Amino acid sequence: MIQKNLQEVQQKIEAACKRSGRDPKEVTLIAVSKTKPAEMVSEAYEAGMRDFGENKVQEILAKSQVLPGDIRWHMIGHLQTNKIRALLGKTALIHSVDSVRLAQKLEEEAAKQEILVDILLEINVAREESKFGFFLEEAENAVMEIKDFPHLRICGFMTSAPFVEDAEKNRDVFKKLNNFYVDMKSKNIDNTNMRILSMGMTNDYEVAVEEGATMVRIGTAVFGAR
Ligand SMILES: *Cc1c(COP(=O)(O)O)cnc(C)c1O
16 A cells, blocks of 8 residues: 555655656655554565654654664654754754754754764745745755854755645745745855755645755655545
8 A cells, every 4th residue: 555655645746746847856756654553664664665743852863773674754843942953863954943042952963973964944935834944035044044054054945835725825835935945056165065845744745845845754655645
């Protein structure tokens, strides 16, 4: 079942790439396994998946202990500062850096552990009160502050678009973030490595890919409803 779901999602990603003249190799599928048991992650792993998304540090730690070491774990949920120490070194990419204060704490711990941590800045494009992240108009200042933290490397941006019935309604959100991403990339800012635009979930990933996503985070369409 999971294998078939993965194939369907991959096919839809490829079709969206074709429609927008993109190379499907530019888009990485992250299977969001939050709340799902390690057995289901294992099934997806057997089908070839290596990138998995989780929104809780405890779940990354528990699953990474029992699953293969070549899995790349993506932290996609709000990160509490008291969990940073446990997380660092266990994750390939933190998508959800949503404040300068959090970046500061990450820098301090990364310096202690003497590691370089790849991060994305989370952007609340639609300015939803229920969501974390920088507003778009704050984002450039955030980049300029955080780029100076020597143990962090900003690799791009992440957003979760509003929940909508019709994915077309989110097209503008994705366009806006892509514009900002392309603009930041073109500035070749020191100590950054802008190459990732993480946007699109089960309900809207095809539109996100058409608008430039390089990572999509898909839970329900891969593992079923939570
Ligand atoms: C849960 C979650 C997803 C996946 O959502 P689905 O709608 O199940 O695909 C993606 N991104 C974030 C940040 C999430 O918390």
